[in-house]
Amino acid sequence: MKKIYLLALLVAVIALFALSLGATAVSDVWASILKFNFQSTEVSDQIIWQIRAPRIIGAVILGAVLAIAGVLAQGSTNNPLADPAFLGTTAGAALGVVIGVLTNAVSIASIGSIAWATCGALLATLLTFWLARNALQLIIIGIAVSATLSAIVGIAISIADRSDVRSVTFWSLGSLSLLTWSNVAVLSVVAVAVLASARALSPQLDLLSLGDSQIRHSGRDPQRIRLIAFLILSIAIATSVSQVGTISFLALAAPHIARFLVGPSHRYLISAAAVIGALILLIADTAARSIAPPQDLPIGLLISLIGAPVLILALKRGGVQWR
Amino acid sequence: MALIEIRNLGVTRGKQQVIKDLSLDVKEGTITAIVGANGSGKSTLIGAIAGDHRLDTGSISLCGNNLTKISLAEQSRLRSVVTQNQVFWLAFTVRQVIEMGQSIENLSRVESVISQLDMGEIVNQSVLTLSGGQLQRLAIARALVCDTPIYLFDEPLASQDKKSKADLIALFCKMRDEGKTIVIVMHTEVSDLDWCDQIIEDLS
Numbered sequence: 001m002k003k004i005y006l007l008a009l010l011v012a013v014i015a016l017f018a019l020s021l022g023a024t025a026v027s028d029v030w031a032s033i034l035k036f037n038f039q040s041t042e043v044s045d046q047i048i049w050q051i052r053a054p055r056i057i058g059a060v061i062l063g064a065v066l067a068i069a070g071v072l073a074q075g076s077t078n079n080p081l082a083d084p085a086f087l088g089t090t091a092g093a094a095l096g097v098v099i100g101v102l103t104n105a106v107s108i109a110s111i112g113s114i115a116w117a118t119c120g121a122l123l124a125t126l127l128t129f130w131l132a133r134n135a136l137q138l139i140i141i142g143i144a145v146s147a148t149l150s151a152i153v154g155i156a157i158s159i160a161d162r163s164d165v166r167s168v169t170f171w172s173l174g175s176l177s178l179l180t181w182s183n184v185a186v187l188s189v190v191a192v193a194v195l196a197s198a199r200a201l202s203p204q205l206d207l208l209s210l211g212d213s214q215i216r217h218s219g220r221d222p223q224r225i226r227l228i229a230f231l232i233l234s235i236a237i238a239t240s241v242s243q244v245g246t247i248s249f250l251a252l253a254a255p256h257i258a259r260f261l262v263g264p265s266h267r268y269l270i271s272a273a274a275v276i277g278a279l280i281l282l283i284a285d286t287a288a289r290s291i292a293p294p295q296d297l298p299i300g301l302l303i304s305l306i307g308a309p310v311l312i313l314a315l316k317r318g319g320v321q322w323r
Numbered sequence: 324m325a326l327i328e329i330r331n332l333g334v335t336r337g338k339q340q341v342i343k344d345l346s347l348d349v350k351e352g353t354i355t356a357i358v359g360a361n362g363s364g365k366s367t368l369i370g371a372i373a374g375d376h377r378l379d380t381g382s383i384s385l386c387g388n389n390l391t392k393i394s395l396a397e398q399s400r401l402r403s404v405v406t407q408n409q410v411f412w413l414a415f416t417v418r419q420v421i422e423m424g425q426s427i428e429n430l431s432r433v434e435s436v437i438s439q440l441d442m443g444e445i446v447n448q449s450v451l452t453l454s455g456g457q458l459q460r461l462a463i464a465r466a467l468v469c470d471t472p473i474y475l476f477d478e479p480l481a482s483q484d485k486k487s488k489a490d491l492i493a494l495f496c497k498m499r500d501e502g503k504t505i506v507i508v509m510h511t512e513v514s515d516l517d518w519c520d521q522i523i524e525d526l527s
Contacts, residue, residue: 080412207424209413213406217373218424218469219399264413 001268003261007275011060014282018056019048021290050181058179059285060278061187062240063250067258067277068198069236070251071270075205076229077138083252084237087138087230088124088145090248093241095149096120098156108178111186117238124149125230134212174245174299176285183243190239195274197232202266205229209264248300250277253307260314280307326351326473326504327372331381334364334371340379341367342526351472353520354495354505358513364526365508366407369475372506373404385473402473403466407481409458414449417442421464429468436467439494455482463491474498476507492518 020029026044038049069089073082084090100106100116107113128145132138204225207215215222240247258272284302291297327349334342341364349355357365370376372383374390383390385401393401415423421433437446440460445453453461459482466474480488495505496518509516516522 078412203424206415206419209411209415210420210423211410213375214409214465215424216375216395217399217404217406219394219396220424221395259413264415265419 001262004268004272004275007261007272007279011275011278011282014279014286015056015060018282018286019052021286022047022052022293024294054181054184055176055179055285055289056282058184058187058243059176059281061184061191062176062244062247063254063277063279063281064274065187065191065194065236065277066240066247066251066281067254067273068194068270069233069240070253070277071255071258071266071273072198072201072205072229072233072236073251074255075208075266076226076233078208078211079136079139080256081252082139083248084233085146085246085248085251087142087233088128088149089121089230089234089237090241090246091146091149091153092124092127093117093121093234093238094153094246095124095156096238097242098153102156102160111182113242114186114190114239117242118235119238121234121238121241122231125234129227129230174247175296176244176299177289177296179243187239187243190235194232194236194239195270198270199267201225201228201232202270205266206264244299246300247281247303249304249307250280253311254280257307257310257314280310324351325349326386327506328384329372329381330383332368332371332378332383333380334367334376335379336367336376342371344380345526346381347523349504349506349521351504352499352502354499354507354518355521355523356511356516356519357506357508357523357526358511358516359524359526366477368526369404369477369506369508373402373475374398399469399471401471402475403469403471405459405462405466405474405476405479407477409462411450414451416447417450417453417461418446420450420461421446421468423465425468429470432468432470436464439467440464441490456484456487459483460487460491472502472504474503474505476505478508478510480509480511 016033019033024047026032026047028044029048032044032048035045037045040046040049069084073084073087074080096116096119097108097113099120100113101108105112106116124145128138128142131145132141204220207218207220208222208225212222215225254277255269255273258269258276262268262272280303284306285299287306288297288299288302325348329345329347332342332345333340345368357368359365367376371378374395378391385398388397388401390398421437422430437443440463442460442464445457450458450461459479463476463479480491483491495507499505507519513522513524
């Protein structure tokens with residue numbers, strides 16, 4: 001647990017440092033940061049507290065939420081390769097938002113779009129769940145469902161003649177640039193709910209690693225545990241997709257990196273993965289907006305660039321944590 | 324009293340009817356061995372008693388309860404199951420796996436089961452490092468912790484060395500003497516089964 005607290009402290013330090021970085025040069029940046037004046041009308045304070053701060057805090061929360069979704073996906077399917085993108089969840093959420101936006105029901109990154117994404121994510125995940133008979137089939141059918149829904153999203157965006165339906169990049173590589181304090185407020189509520197419910201499910205997730213027949217023999221229904229995990233992960237992914245588009249790889253990598261720190265027990269793994277996810281997304285987003293200002297680089301590329309070597313290093317040096 | 328009553332049982336696996344019209348009584352406090360050639364339906368029978376398969380015909384009752392009419396939770400209070408080929412992918416320790424999902428009452432039996440099965444030395448090891456025989460003993464440990472009236476074992480002696488085999492047989496006999504009812508699928512010669520009370524050879 002000590003490692004988790006140390007990493008959480010690291011997240012806080014980097015978040016503070018990230019406030020000083022950005023496209024616009026702010027004079028006396030540390031003086032503005034250390035004033036903590038949210039209501040200030042000064043331009044420099046507003047850049048820091050109304051543009052950078054919600055984005056940074058949003059990155060931390062979303063990273064944690066995505067990582068927890070990854071733990072739930074791997075734990076519930078009993079498969080180290082599982083990722084919400086492979087269960088149809090991510091594509092379903094994207095399709096939900098695209099339909100909501102194209103029918104003028106909601107705008108991108110609005111709070112209403114979370115509801116559309118949640119519906120899409122839930123329907124897609126339940127479709128995968130309903131079509132598959134066991135944990136292995138879940139992945140294969142999930143990939144097929146994802147491919148179908150992603151194709152529909154791509155076609156819908158391509159033929160949509162609307163300026164506010166942003167580029168395909170937003171949906172395929174994600175961007176945190178639209179986050180505001182009201183988004184962060186909603187994200188926080190969802191994050192607390194996802195973390196608490198995932199932790200409550202953690203003893204059951206441990207049990208799923210014994211395999212379906214063992215669980216049935218011990219008097220529980222593995223499909224029911226799986227269904228609850230899918231509900232939680234759908235809400236987590238829907239929130240993320242509706243706010244920042246699809247961010248891939250993080251949900252797959254964070255749980256594996258976390259296992260090398262705290263082992264396989266889900267009680268600790270969920271918290272550890274959340275902190276790792278927050279750390280990676282925060283570093284990636286800070287890099288995305290400060291490597292080549294004023295350009296905002298696609299966040300997905302930076303996550304892969306930072307997360308992939310860490311994942312490889314953890315797998316090579318961390319001893320046998322899974323096979 | 325017959326703790327397990329099987330009447331006119333028929334079970335199909337894939338397209339083949341593996342068990343046809345089987346009737347069988349297993350008395351309380353006995354050891355029943357199911358032997359026979361590969362593919363003769365031994366594991367299917369124990370799976371059917373464990374509630375894993377749909378029954379084409381007939382019925383199975385455990386302690387007087389019709390198997391198809393009671394919940395998974397009720398079944399788990401009547402019988403414990405040890406299957407073959409448990410596969411792990413996460414590096415849980417042996418102790419973590421034994422304790423996983425157990426009630427507080429079951430947890431109080433963990434220490435005595437660990438010493439009964441002579442697992443003290445491996446209890447903090449990762450399950451990914453265990454041998455086939457050790458994995459089987461781990462599965463048996465999870466079952467023993469549950470303390471049910473009926474135990475179903477699918478080939479529990481298959482990967483054990485000579486001493487472990489003798490120890491396990493002694494353990495099974497001790498359980499029987501304490502009133503437990505045990506059904507074991509085995510690949511052994513019938514002549515080596517003098518410690519069993521009933522031997523079932525022909526399932527079809």
